[in-house]
Amino acid sequence: MVFTSAGAEFMAMFLAGSQDIPKYLGLGTGSGYVNSGNNVLVTEAFTGDRISYTTRDHLTTPRFVTWVFDKSAPALSGLQITEFGVFHTSGVSTGSLFNREGFPAITFDGGQELQIEISFEAFV
Secondary structure, eight states, X not given: XXXXXXHHHHHHHHHTTOSOOOOEXXXXXXXXXXXXXXXXXXXXXXXXXXXXXXXXEXXXXXXXXXXEEEEXXXXXXXXXXXXXXXXXXXXXXXXXXXXXXXXXEEEOOSSOOEEEEEEEEOOO
């Protein structure tokens, strides 16, 4: 997983207590080289809102922040995703990309649900 330049800025804001922290997951169907300069997904899959996290834990393990995102089977039916990323805004094509991950296509047939768990560790 690539931690973007915007991600590093968000981590600093998070550690400083900012409310402008990553809360939403975007799913995409695009492909392309993943690097720290990415600020959007190549092709975001939904035209509505992004997926809000279902849980966020930053207290259990020192220096770790974990987000869990869930999406139901009906909403994913027929979708072939190849990328995802975490944003601080819910609207598609808005906000800054915190991280981005690209992978071989996963096609959903309406029977699978999606859960993505992302953890970051702040090194000392």
